[in-house]
Amino acid sequence: MTRTPAASAAAATSRAYSALAANGFSLSTCFQILCCAVVRRTA
Numbered sequence: 001m002t003r004t005p006a007a008s009a010a011a012a013t014s015r016a017y018s019a020l021a022a023n024g025f026s027l028s029t030c031f032q033i034l035c036c037a038v039v040r041r042t043a
Helices: 005-022 027-042
Strands: none
Touching (some): 005 027
């Protein structure tokens, strides 16, 4: 089954946020990490 890039990104984002939140990272830290990941993926 193929998944759309948007669905994959949303799933990865939710998983990453859950992992970071569980480790005590702040929302701003999580946001910065996700932004870097998106920039690397689209570059």
